[in-house]
Amino acid sequence: MKRFGGPLGWALWFGYAFLYVPIFLLMLYSFNENRLVTVWSGFSTKWYGELLENTQLLDAAYLSLKVAAISASFAVVLGTLAGLALARFGRFRGRMLFGGMITAPLVMPEVITGLSLLLLFVALEGLVGWPDGRGVTTITIAHTTFAMAYVAVIVQSRLSSMDDSLEEAAMDLGARPAKVFFVITLPIISPAIVSGWLLAFTLSLDDLVIASFVSGPGSTTLPMVIFSSVRLGVSPQINALATVIVLLVATGIFVATLVLARQERQRKRDEQMALQGG
Amino acid sequence: MSRNGFLPLGDRMSGGNPPGVPAFLSTAAAAVVALLRRVGLWGRGLVIAAPYLWLFLFFLVPFLIVFRISFSDAVIAQPPYSDIVQLLEDTDLEQWKLQITLNLSTYLRLLTDDLYIYAYLSSLKMAAVSTLLCLLLGYPMAYAIARAKPSMRGPLMMLIILPFWTSFLIRVYAWIGILKANGVLANMLGAVGLVDSNWELLYSDVAVYIGITYSYLPFMILPLYATLEKLDPVLLEAAADLGCKPWEAFLKVTLPLSLPGIVAGSLLVFIPAVGEFVIPELLGGPDTLMIGRVLWNEFFSNRDWPVASAVAIALLLFLVVPIMVFQYVQARQQDGEERR
Amino acid sequence: MATAQVIRNPARLEPWQDPKAVPYVRIEKVTKRFGDFVAVDDVSLSIYRNEFFALLGGSGSGKTTLLRMLAGFERPSEGRIFIDGVDMTEVPPYERPVNMMFQSYALFPHMSVEQNVAFGLKQDRMPAAQIRDRVAEMLALVQLDRFAKRRPHQLSGGQRQRVALARALVKRPKLLLLDEPLGALDKRLREKTQFELVNLQEKLGITFIVVTHDQEEAMTMSSRIAVMNQGYIVQTGTPTEVYEYPGSRFVAEFIGDVNMFEGRVVEDEPDHVLIRSDEAGCDLYINHGVPMPIGTQVSVAVRPEKVLLSKDPPPDGGGRNATRGIVREIAYLGDASIYIIQLHTGKTVRVTAPNVTRRVDMPLTWDDEVHLSWRPFAGVVLAQ
């Protein structure tokens, strides 16, 4: 099937339409002057203006970005170590449990994760006095925990698809494992780490349920603000906000894809040359 | 693996005396390293230990706590549950005794109150139907992409994943505008005279099906595509050669060989969908009962932590088997990749 | 070149010699284009019942494409294909009385050996008991009965190859197509299997068309060979014909090793031809006439094993088919040795001589001056 005709092609086009039409409609109506979002009454950008004056929303956005950046960074460190252990260490004691704890968060319903973490924090506070109340710290920990699983899976699959003869060659030439990791392995898996970080960042920025459980007074994240507003029905401001988010994400992804694709090509070339030329 | 035999990370760091560092400090450092190495927490050990301990503390232990609290009584206090383990001082006998109170009434309530049973069953049904919809829509898409020209596959998959990077909440929100009374869909159908403009799909089970299918479709397509892309087209030619019409070849070769993808994709949709909260809350009607919503309400509205915990444990019990199947499929996939 | 040809049943007919014989497979002026690229160019072939027909050619010469058109996976851009008198050009693969053994075997990984073999029979809705018997019989034939329950990935390459063969044969097709059937096997196993394939083909009475780029394999197994180059069929004939009487330089060079001498026709009689070659350093005498005028530039092909080496001048002199040179290299192969001789004209010539006596007794060594000679029927005249 080279050209997209036939029933298969129709299914594909329908699927893409299903995925994208709602988002485009959402963006379209953000320029509607009418407060009743879906009743068109003229072009206007006034909702974007209101968005900029909504300090509650802006504060929440700032908090969310902060949490997302910190937790993504933690998740990348822990997730990379976990992916490394899974892909390169063969069998070790407790590998079963370890593998389980890596894959389970990928599918665990958020309400369960949220509730269980909250109860942990409450219990910990009662036991050792930390964390003192709930807020940015607890949200960050929660997000790190589920995002690191995603990073680990990405890094692991990257490592298992990678030719380990490069690492072995480096060791053969006398490099110690730590050095091999920083000089050989890390550069090669860096695209996986970058996409892992981006994914962790997005997941954190996007999370409503877990954050709702583990946040405290004064630490309201962006999704929590959106949710409480959306619960009351459609609102043009949310459409405007959605448009901004979609455009930011699309640009970010576009740039990241380009950069990663370039790096990937470069890396392939290097690897090829290393293998051939020695 | 050969690298197991190599010197651990620490040899380089503990060896030698960096200039300008007092001798006692480096001795102390060496002692600490030696101790860590002794207990297997250095080098290789450390790489495993850091994520291991983190997950142990923040993923596994919480479940034990949930389990424990599910046996408590709800009390009006901070935190709002009684401790099931109590150390009591018996003043008469002048000794301490350990008292463990297991409150089973919470679980009894789950078993006897129709609300919970109905919510569980309804969640399973909603998740199953949505998974099926994802499969029916996702399979042809994944198949079409896997059969597209190799240079087109990357961009086409990118288009599948892209929506996933935009906010989940906002994508669910997008459907409110479409499905509500006087919304886009009602206006469109109204224009051709099919429905009157007050007609709405929002706040119904159908809306929840649409919402879950929409949100989780990429999770279905990704593993399906991965298995379908690996499928060697020559196998289909072999089937045709042995007398299979195209659809027979699909049923006998393509379908069974993509089964791991079907299972992985279905579980990736089904498991989180069972516990979904946001979608039924925003798109479902007041009578769209899903267990995630029940748990949320018990916790936030009723502040009944023991019941919320018991609901979570029960939900987990439902999901243990699917989760384990998922892990099995995942591990097999990984092994297969390593063998290649 | 050491060429072993399976000596066939002498009673066997050579139907292509018989003008009344009806071909079983008829390929008529078939062309296949992929975009602008012509993969198969105006090919016509007649293949008869019970033949073991080989398509031989270099990589990319269009062998697989031609075979895939016979199986029905590819539709000819032009021309028609008849099997058993029926026009098959538009018939889909699943309705053709043809089975194929794939280059990569294409075994179904999710089925056991037994299920793989039974697949085609189930497709024909054959009763289960009968399927069981046929499969067991087939597995016994290819000596895989012990592996019936295994999955393909639990088999060795040779075993997989036999499963593929069994799966293609079990439907008792009248025509079996084999695409590089032995490509994945090591040399020893390949030779053993070549004989097995031929025996099987004779026993079952099925027409085989086999694609290969290994000329030895084609020589060994087939009743006839079609040599392909860049989509064309360059020559069709029995192994002996294409080896002994190559019709063109390409065929002569593609099949076996050959020494080529450039020259010019100086004498052309019905019973012989004389060619003057500066390269050879002598006149080349061949005991048949050629349809070429005096003065035509031609090449003469002489196979390495047809050249005799001696330290003394050959008895029948006259300076024809006899020249001199110096031994530059010797490669000892066990049963024979290859000598690379540099003629006084500067040209290097390859000579194969059987090691009849123990090598220590061999009189020839490096830098020896030797005489080369060959018989009047050894050379083949090829137009340029």
Ligand SMILES: Nc1ncnc2c1ncn2[C@@H]1O[C@H](COP(=O)(O)OP(=O)(O)OP(=O)(O)O)[C@@H](O)[C@H]1O
């Ligand atoms: N589907 C196709 N699209 C475009 N070109 C093709 C296609 N299939 C084959 N070709 C081209 O047709 C030519 C003949 O290919 P074919 O596979 O028949 O060669 P072959 O003789 O079997 O070679 P080999 O010995 O390497 O298998 C090649 O140049 C190939 O690139």
Ligand SMILES: [Mg+2]
């Ligand atoms: Mg080929």
